[in-house]
Amino acid sequence: MQDIIYMREALKQAHRAFDNNEVPVGCVIAYKGRIIARAHNQVETLKDPTAHAEMIAITQAASALGSKWLQGVSVYVTIEPCQMCAGALVLARIKRLVYGADDPKTGAFGSACDILKTRGLNHSFEVTRNILCRESSFIISEFFKKKRRPIKKAGVN
Secondary structure, three states: OHHHHHHHHHHHHHHHHHHOOOOOOEEEEEEOOEEEEEEEOOHHHHOOOOOOHHHHHHHHHHHHHOOOOOOOOEEEEEEOOOHHHHHHHHHHOOOEEEEEEOOOOOOOEOOOOEHHHOOOOOOOOEEEOOOOHHHHHHHHHHHHHHHHOOOOOOOOO
16 A cells, blocks of 8 residues: 555656656555655756656755665655666665566566666666556557647648
8 A cells, every 4th residue: 555655655756747748657665654755857957867757756865865876765756767767776785676667668667677686786676567557558559649649730730
């Protein structure tokens, strides 16, 4: 039940991204029963290719804990993290990742690749998939449908 509560909070962040014309990915990080970080994609807003929800949330969580290690935290993200974010989660030494929908193009936890099967990593963690998957998939699908719709010009049918 706690996973669903935190994933709903991540979905709220995804909606914020959607409203800001960003790819709608949301992330929250929980520690000892409370949320210590909330973020959504801001790649377009910040003109920064690394401004993924997970990366921003990791920075917030590290600041909240006063540590570069995020031991004991659980990360909730609406979409399977990409390779960049997956690497950051490993380096941050999180306890657990929970995500909504798989990302067949860039997902780094079994879809496009599986970072945790990389030999020589100094850290591994538990991964829980498909929490509020339908809702997470829906917002991404709606965003890209909206992007693909032709723009109607005034006075032109």
